Amino acid sequence: MSRIVVDFDRCEGHGLCEQTAPDVFQLDDEGELHLTHAEVAPERESAVAAAVRVCPVAALKVQP
Ligand code: SF4
Known part of the structure; x- marks a missing residue:
């Protein structure tokens, strides 16, 4: 699972x-x-990806 x-x-x-x-x-x-x-559980992947994109200072990443 990604983190x-x-x-x-x-x-x-x-x-x-x-x-x-x-x-x-x-x-x-x-x-x-x-x-x-x-x-990141599979059912949260799209919401988490959207949060990564919306962060104005690029502080979030998802690692495989
Ligand atoms: S700056 Fe911090 S609180 Fe704001 S969107 Fe990015 S990670 Fe979230």
Whole structure:
């Protein structure tokens, strides 16, 4: 199963990934990003891919 990799040095906490795939990406009260599922289940692949594309600072990757 592929995995989500977050470059936390790049992430600015704007939360577009959370809006796109809220069951995977969640921001806490301090704007820190947390992954509820680092492994990408088949049913989440398209939502995660959309979140990767929408991140304005290219902080998200999916590794095979
Ligand atoms: S969209 Fe990108 S910059 Fe924004 S919270 Fe998600 S990973 Fe961070």
